[in-house]
Amino acid sequence: MRYLIAMISGIIVALGVTVYLSTPVASWVVAQFSFDSPDQVADLHSLVFMLVNVAALAVGWMIGWAIGGMLRSEPPLE
Template sequence: MRYVIAMVFAFIGAVLAAMFLSSPAADWVTAHQSFDSSDDAENLHMLVFIVANMAGLVIGWTVGWIVSGLGRRGTTAADQ
């Protein structure tokens, strides 16, 4: 059950990152760089967007893993 809760939190984290963080971060990073072609700018924009989404996914997973394990301290698989 802990994995399911962590996956739900990871999904929520990725959605929140995609909605509120990824695009502004990608716009900001590409605005502060100079490029020789528009393809280079678009590649960097895509890279920052994907990295921000992955960060949201990992942070969501970590929060879900911690939240789902709060009530299980001191119990092992053998105790169940």
């Protein structure tokens, strides 16, 4: 059950970050540099976009793992 909670929370956090945060962060990072080619702009924008999404997935997984750990029932000690 702990894995299921971690997967669901990872997906939810990654989806929220993808919709609301990844594009503005990637655009801000691209605006900090000057480029010689539009391809360089697209490459950096894509890289930052994907890195933010992967980081959000990892954070969501950790949050779900922690929540799943709190909900886990311990067997009684004998």
